[in-house]
Amino acid sequence: MTASTLTPPRTLTRRVSPAATLRHTATLAWRSLVQIKHNPMELIDLSLQPIMFVLLFTYVFGGQMSGDPAKYLQFALPGIIAQNAMFATMNTGFMLNTDLTKGVFDRLRSLPIGRMSPLAGRIVADTVKQAWSMAILLAVGMLIGFRLKTNVGDLFLAFLLLLVFSLAFSWIAVLIGVLVDEPDKVQIFGFTTIFPLSFTSSAFARVDTMPGWLQAWVKVNPVTNLADATRGLLNGGAVASPVIKSLVWAAALAVVFAPLAVRALRRRV
Amino acid sequence: MTYAIQAEGLVKRFGETVALNGVSLTARPGTVLGVLGPNGAGKTTAVRILATLLRPDGGRATVDGHDVVRDAHQVRQLIGLTGQYASVDEMLTGTENLVMIGRLLGLSRADAKARAAELLERFDLWDARDRATKTYSGGMRRRLDLSASLVGRPSVLFLDEPTTGLDPHARGGLWDTVRGLVDDGVTVLLTTQYLEEADQLADDIVVIDRGQVIANGTPDQLKTQVGGQVLQVRPADERDRETVAGLVSVVVGEGMQIEGDLVTAPVTDPAVLPTVVRRLDDAGVVVAELSLRKSSLDEVFLALTGHRAEAAEATPELVTEGIRA
Numbered sequence: 117m118t119a120s121t122l123t124p125p126r127t128l129t130r131r132v133s134p135a136a137t138l139r140h141t142a143t144l145a146w147r148s149l150v151q152i153k154h155n156p157m158e159l160i161d162l163s164l165q166p167i168m169f170v171l172l173f174t175y176v177f178g179g180q181m182s183g184d185p186a187k188y189l190q191f192a193l194p195g196i197i198a199q200n201a202m203f204a205t206m207n208t209g210f211m212l213n214t215d216l217t218k219g220v221f222d223r224l225r226s227l228p229i230g231r232m233s234p235l236a237g238r239i240v241a242d243t244v245k246q247a248w249s250m251a252i253l254l255a256v257g258m259l260i261g262f263r264l265k266t267n268v269g270d271l272f273l274a275f276l277l278l279l280v281f282s283l284a285f286s287w288i289a290v291l292i293g294v295l296v297d298e299p300d301k302v303q304i305f306g307f308t309t310i311f312p313l314s315f316t317s318s319a320f321a322r323v324d325t326m327p328g329w330l331q332a333w334v335k336v337n338p339v340t341n342l343a344d345a346t347r348g349l350l351n352g353g354a355v356a357s358p359v360i361k362s363l364v365w366a367a368a369l370a371v372v373f374a375p376l377a378v379r380a381l382r383r384r385v
Numbered sequence: 386m387t388y389a390i391q392a393e394g395l396v397k398r399f400g401e402t403v404a405l406n407g408v409s410l411t412a413r414p415g416t417v418l419g420v421l422g423p424n425g426a427g428k429t430t431a432v433r434i435l436a437t438l439l440r441p442d443g444g445r446a447t448v449d450g451h452d453v454v455r456d457a458h459q460v461r462q463l464i465g466l467t468g469q470y471a472s473v474d475e476m477l478t479g480t481e482n483l484v485m486i487g488r489l490l491g492l493s494r495a496d497a498k499a500r501a502a503e504l505l506e507r508f509d510l511w512d513a514r515d516r517a518t519k520t521y522s523g524g525m526r527r528r529l530d531l532s533a534s535l536v537g538r539p540s541v542l543f544l545d546e547p548t549t550g551l552d553p554h555a556r557g558g559l560w561d562t563v564r565g566l567v568d569d570g571v572t573v574l575l576t577t578q579y580l581e582e583a584d585q586l587a588d589d590i591v592v593i594d595r596g597q598v599i600a601n602g603t604p605d606q607l608k609t610q611v612g613g614q615v616l617q618v619r620p621a622d623e624r625d626r627e628t629v630a631g632l633v634s635v636v637v638g639e640g641m642q643i644e645g646d647l648v649t650a651p652v653t654d655p656a657v658l659p660t661v662v663r664r665l666d667d668a669g670v671v672v673a674e675l676s677l678r679k680s681s682l683d684e685v686f687l688a689l690t691g692h693r694a695e696a697a698e699a700t701p702e703l704v705t706e707g708i709r710a
Contacts, residue, residue, distance in 0.1 A: 126463075129458070144489075150481055223472055
């Protein structure tokens with residue numbers, strides 16, 4: 117008796133083809149997006165929270181900051197979009213950790229699929245969610261008086277830059293998601309690092325109003341570059357320098373954290 | 386003969402801890418291999434290695450002749466895995482979970498849906514198919530987990546403690562499912578802490594303790610080896626303990642143990658009970674407790690290793706207290 121007498125013989129493939137890897141990644145990205153249907157909380161995170169930020173910043177702080185809420189909105193919206201993108205990257209780490217601790221990741225790894233597809237699918241889905249959040253922010257901003265001072269091409273470039281930067285930044289979230297033992301710790305990390313990081317930048321206030329020692333930090337903070345670049349691309353003004361600096365930062369983050377995250381993931385599973 | 390599952394001298398360390406210390410086992414095609422052992426014995430580590438989730442530090446293993454390390458991709462095309470660590474996605478519905486797995490296994494959208502419907506029907510989950518699985522009960526979750534591992538029609542199925550935490554009814558249902566799969570020619574490796582479960586389902590049993598195989602054979606061979614039942618005698622007067630011990634060991638033979646004032650011995654023939662009662666009566670010993678019960682996993686371990694298992698459960702079958710013999 118051999119193993120194949122009772123069950124039908126099957127032809128086994130030797131490896132996962134690149135086309136199959138893409139298909140697996142697409143299926144797993146679909147899975148991460150379909151989850152939203154059954155988890156309204158995530159939709160609130162993605163939509164309501166950014167909307168709240170725009171409204172609060174504009175109407176609570178706007179008058180004091182610029183003498184007129186509309187004027188402040190024009191200044192702050194690009195910064196809010198940049199800050200929101202940074203926060204949203206934590207979602208990748210949070211959901212990855214949930215998959216790891218709940219055992220979904222092991223189920224996926226026991227299937228004959230590309231080894232990096234589960235992570236890649238996650239990242240693709242989160243990029244879609246990022247784009248959604250940005251669109252919501254821009255729409256709400258425009259509804260209450262934000263005006264695009266440049267053109268649609270620059271707007272597109274701004275979104276592209278934000279997606280590239282957050283993709284690179286999300287490797288930090290992936291690393292944290294792999295290292296901690298429960299999803300909530302990713303959230304805690306997000307709040308304790310991204311909050312100060314995004315506020316000590318040019319996202320919400322003019323740098324020259326800050327004390328000198330703070331300016332020194334704000335000027336090297338990558339969020340400042342990202343906020344300045346976004347602001348330039350939406351409101352007009354010099355963009356070359358902040359865009360290049362943002363891209364250099366993105367490359368540096370990816371080069372350092374992607375290998376660390378992948379290595380940690382290989383080790384954990 | 387090609388074994389469906391074959392492991393030779395598997396070793397796995399986690400830092401200082403040696404989880405597996407040279408585990409070898411085999412499963413013949415179309416049979417159930419029961420891997421029996423207490424919590425922390427290394428059962429799950431062994432399954433994770435065989436299911437390609439973990440690399441062994443030593444030894445080798447094959448599934449249908451394919452090496453689990455070198456030919457992991459081939460092995461993954463043959464196996465199904467169900468265990469607490471190989472779970473479904475709580476945020477998806479039953480249908481979405483199974484369709485996702487079907488798609489990942491290369492089925493077309495229509496075929497994946499059809500296969501999902503077939504499994505949901507078969508495992509009595511049809512009415513819950515469009516609900517997020519986080520709303521499922523424990524038994525439903527377990528059935529969906531099992532369905533998920535069957536989407537690809539595996540020829541080798543790993544079930545890691547499939548009935549832990551299930552009520553007796555759900556447990557019986559799962560046993561029937563396993564028997565049905567074996568009838569279809571599937572090879573099943575099942576880990577369990579329950580001797581009864583291994584006895585019910587397994588063609589062969591491997592007993593693991595502290596990362597080592599300490600016994601293997603058919604359920605009958607194993608029971609003969611460790612004694613099917615356990616005799617317990619507690620004299621009313623502690624001073625009679627030695628008399629009782631001497632008398633029990635004469636009737637039962639080997640394996641008699643004394644713990645405090647309790648004398649225990651493994652027995653294979655229930656007919657020893659009246660004999661013991663008669664001898665106690667002849668000796669004029671009054672007993673506070675006299676009982677015969679099925680060997681628990683604890684006794685299997687005690688008999689095989691000389692130390693007690695941690696997650697032991699006794700199943701009292703016949704307890705007669707205060708017999709005046």
